[in-house]
Amino acid sequence: MPDVVLPSLGESVTEGIVTRWFKSIGERVERDEPLYEISTDKVDSEMPSPAAGVLTEILVEEGDTVAVGERLAVIGGGAPGAPSGTPSPGPTTAAAAPDPAASVPSTASAPEGPTPPRSPSGERTVTSPVVRRILDDAGLDAARVPGTGPGGTVTRRDAEQAVLTQPVEDVVVPLSNARRRMAEHMSASVATSPQAFVAIEADAAALRRLDELGGTTHDGVAVEPTTVVALAVVRALGDFELLNATLTDEGLVLHQGVNLGVVLGLDDGMVVPVVHAAGGLTLRSLARRVADLKERTETRQLTTDDLMDATITIAGAASDHVLFSVPIVIQPQVAIVSVGAASRQLALEGEAVVSTDRVVIGCSFDHRVVDATYVARFLDRVAGLLSGLDVGTER
Numbered sequence: 001m002p003d004v005v006l007p008s009l010g011e012s013v014t015e016g017i018v019t020r021w022f023k024s025i026g027e028r029v030e031r032d033e034p035l036y037e038i039s040t041d042k043v044d045s046e047m048p049s050p051a052a053g054v055l056t057e058i059l060v061e062e063g064d065t066v067a068v069g070e071r072l073a074v075i076g077g078g079a080p081g082a083p084s085g086t087p088s089p090g091p092t093t094a095a096a097a098p099d100p101a102a103s104v105p106s107t108a109s110a111p112e113g114p115t116p117p118r119s120p121s122g123e124r125t126v127t128s129p130v131v132r133r134i135l136d137d138a139g140l141d142a143a144r145v146p147g148t149g150p151g152g153t154v155t156r157r158d159a160e161q162a163v164l165t166q167p168v169e170d171v172v173v174p175l176s177n178a179r180r181r182m183a184e185h186m187s188a189s190v191a192t193s194p195q196a197f198v199a200i201e202a203d204a205a206a207l208r209r210l211d212e213l214g215g216t217t218h219d220g221v222a223v224e225p226t227t228v229v230a231l232a233v234v235r236a237l238g239d240f241e242l243l244n245a246t247l248t249d250e251g252l253v254l255h256q257g258v259n260l261g262v263v264l265g266l267d268d269g270m271v272v273p274v275v276h277a278a279g280g281l282t283l284r285s286l287a288r289r290v291a292d293l294k295e296r297t298e299t300r301q302l303t304t305d306d307l308m309d310a311t312i313t314i315a316g317a318a319s320d321h322v323l324f325s326v327p328i329v330i331q332p333q334v335a336i337v338s339v340g341a342a343s344r345q346l347a348l349e350g351e352a353v354v355s356t357d358r359v360v361i362g363c364s365f366d367h368r369v370v371d372a373t374y375v376a377r378f379l380d381r382v383a384g385l386l387s388g389l390d391v392g393t394e395r
Contacts, residue, residue: 002051004073006066009040013277015067016040017128021151023055029075036072037362039128044156053077062151140166178269189331193247197326198375202344202383208357209391215383217395223287226262226316229339229361231286231394232279232385233314234258240378242370243335243363244311252334261310262290262332264297265318271303272330274310283394317341324360334369337382338362362384 009016020037023029035049057074060066131154134144145162147154149288175183189195207225216222237244237258246253255265260278264271273293278286313325324340340360347356361382363375 001056001074001076002053003071004035004050004075006038006068006070006072007047008068009038009045013040013068015065017294018060018062018072019044019128019155020062020151021044021058025055025058028052028054039156040130042225044128049075051075062083062149064183094363108130111353128156131156138163138166156317176268178266178271185330186328189328192331193329194367195329195364196367196372196375197362197364198372198379199324199338199360200376200379201358202361202379202384203387204357204359206386206389207342207359207393208344211395213392214393217284217287219284221284221287221291223283223395224290224316225342225359226314226339227287227290228283228389228391229337229359229382229386230260230262230278230290230314231281231283232382232389233337234260234281234286236378236381237312238279239381242374243365243378245334245369246332247366247369248332255311257311259309260323261313261333262292262293263313263315263327263338266297271297271302271307272310272313273297273306274308276309281389283389287395312336314339324362326362327364329364329366333366335363335365335375338364363382 006016016038017040018036019039022034029035029049029052031050031052032048034046035055037044037046039045053075054077055073056076059074060070066072090162109321122390132142134156135145135154140159140162142154145154145158146152147158149155150358206228210223210225210228241254242252244255244258246255257277260275260281261272261274264273273296275281275286275293278289281289291300293306296306310330310333312333313327313330315325315336315338317340318325320341322341324341325338327336327338328365329336338361340362342357342359343356345356348351348354361379363379365375
């Protein structure tokens with residue numbers, strides 16, 4: 001009679017756990033039909049029968065750990081219900097009573113192994129190596145995890161579900177007033193207007209030149225890269241007045257002067273102080289105004305007037321690794337410009353490979369007022385002004 005043994009399960013796998021028998025003693029099984037399920041630290045697998053016949057003996061129970069090459073069961077060739085090699089019973093008399101023990105298969109030959117752990121209810125909680133690892137990593141006790149496998153066995157799915165649903169203590173952090181106001185403003189903006197976004201990649205040689213000059217004005221005031229782009233934005237608005245506007249119930253108010261809002265980050269949100277009357281400023285004067293607002297923002301010395309009447313806003317990169325961002329328009333303005341971090345890239349000029357500096361400039365806009373074509377032309381104008389900016393002279 002052919003033995004059912006645990007075959008090799010792959011390199012470095014020496015044992016597994018029998019988690020399920022698909023056949024009972026006395027049932028017929030065909031060759032290659034799934035006979036039992038084995039669980040290892042690699043995978044759970046259904047193992048095929050090595051031969052056709054009747055399952056006459058099961059030598060290991062569900063939940064037992066077995067080694068590669070160990071005998072698991074015996075398959076005979078008899079008819080279902082009559083194990084092969086067992087003589088057929090002869091005629092019985094009326095006085096003959098069946099021996100209840102005769103129908104119970106012997107387990108004397110079953111290999112002894114460690115007693116599997118049990119849950120508080122007494123059910124088995126045997127786990128495979130992979131299940132034990134999942135529970136150990138999460139600090140969970142297998143005996144306390146409900147098992148849906150045979151005899152209460154904890155399956156991999158049970159372990160993963162236990163990890164996902166283990167009780168944790170949530171922490172409630174109240175929103176600061178600044179963040180709460182920001183949330184209200186942004187939610188109202190999205191609810192008020194349909195917004196879209198356009199971005200272009202621009203020549204950032206001016207930003208590289210600024211860095212080479214120390215990143216300051218002639219008198220030592222720090223110049224942010226965003227301020228350089230802001231200067232180009234302010235100058236471009238002279239030809240794109242629809243973006244320097246405020247939408248009211250009466251219509252679109254086209255502003256004759258530019259009040260530039262500058263997004264500055266705080267630990268508990270963001271604030272948008274305003275450079276009033278920004279039109280006509282040089283890079284040096286714009287940098288001074290921005291530096292002053294930034295200092296008073298950090299020292300909490302901004303006044304209400306510093307935050308009022310912006311006609312358009314600009315937001316710089318949140319870090320040196322941000323390619324671009326899609327900001328939300330601040331109502332009742334029409335547009336907000338975003339500036340990504342400048343990067344150096346390789347480009348082909350003729351037959352030569354050259355290094356160039358690039359930056360992504362984007363614009364979120366109120367689609368009720370302007371469209372993508374208008375905004376794209378505006379960004380092209382900003383890019384042209386930026387590439388032609390003489391930083392050395394204007395700083």
